[in-house]
Amino acid sequence: MSGQILRFRDPVHQAAEELLPWFVNGTLEGKELALVERHLGECVRCQHELDLLRELQVAYAGSEIATDPTESFNKLRHQIAKSRPQWGRSSLLRASGRFWQHAPIWAPWAAVAELAVIVVLGALLVLGGEPAVPYRTLGATDPSPHGLAQLVVVFDPRITEAELRQILRATGARIVDGPTSADGYVLELPVDRQASALEALRAQRAVVLAERLGPGKNR
């Protein structure tokens, strides 16, 4: 009886006995592993305890019933999608969040300075920048800024693509806009060919309407 009490109070025995479960699961290392191994060689009580713990471990592990996580995962996926619509979102927001967490202390001030420069440049652009592009009406006297004339043409809806291409080649014009709401196309051609092109277009069976854009003498 007294022998048992003395052994139980033995600090080496106590330390080894406490560590036995982790000796059984194989996670002890170094000095602790050596201590337990040495003690097991001389302590019958710990040897019995070790046998019991090994039996316990085998019984505890038991046989496992495999379960499919799909249903459970789908529930979680719906839960995430419902609470925060960020499922599968771009990493940009999270990455930027992490950047600010780990950025140097001066980073916010640098960002503020950069923003201020952008605001100043923006103000200069609005107040003293290039003049706005003038709005040009269809009735303007000089419809072409590059010495080109413009015509508006409405083609017969039955015209084929080949016929259209042939007409454009014959007149030396190219389509620069359209179709408009009235199915008209804006054609551009050299000013010196404007009159003859207009006449040729009007002669075409496939052309319903041909007019120059802006006021002209031949209208």
Next chain:
Amino acid sequence: MAGKQTTELEAKEEGRSAAQQDEIALVGRVASGDAQAFEALYRCFYPRLRRFLERMMRRPQLVEEILNDTMLVVWRKAHTYNLRSKVSTWIFAIAFRRALKALSRVDDPVVFDAEEGTNPANSGPEGELMAHQLRRLLSHAMTSLPAEQRAVIELTYYQGCAYREIAEIMGCPIDTVKTRMFHARRKLRALLASRMEDVL
């Protein structure tokens, strides 16, 4: 013999390291909002977490809820994982805290499933019958332990955790882990002895 054991341990350690690296990579991708990586991580941890929560909580109706709560935290807080511990330690620590919190709220009776983890078709031979009997008794005896002691038993005997890792998971000193294990062993030994006598 000793040489063979060392080789086996080294192989096990190498395997663990590769698995741990995969887990770390997955958490990194989850932190950047990668839903596919999250699903892979979920599937990887589902069996272990489910088993841990079942054994610790003994309330099947709560297991899935707590498991998904845990993984929801993983999804939202993946960017806070700091590589100082294993991914499994980090995730099990979340699960442990969630489970304790849930257990503190509920007051329903503990469910004891005497047939859990067993297959009656395999209970023919005498040895298997004894093992089956021991599993039943052990499972029953476990219900009388506090949740913290059940967690220590589960993390040690099934999840194969070192006691330092268990201390990290449970957020307590190493000595507390050893004390909990010591008391759990003593209670289990007493309970199993008395019930074995009843059976025999």
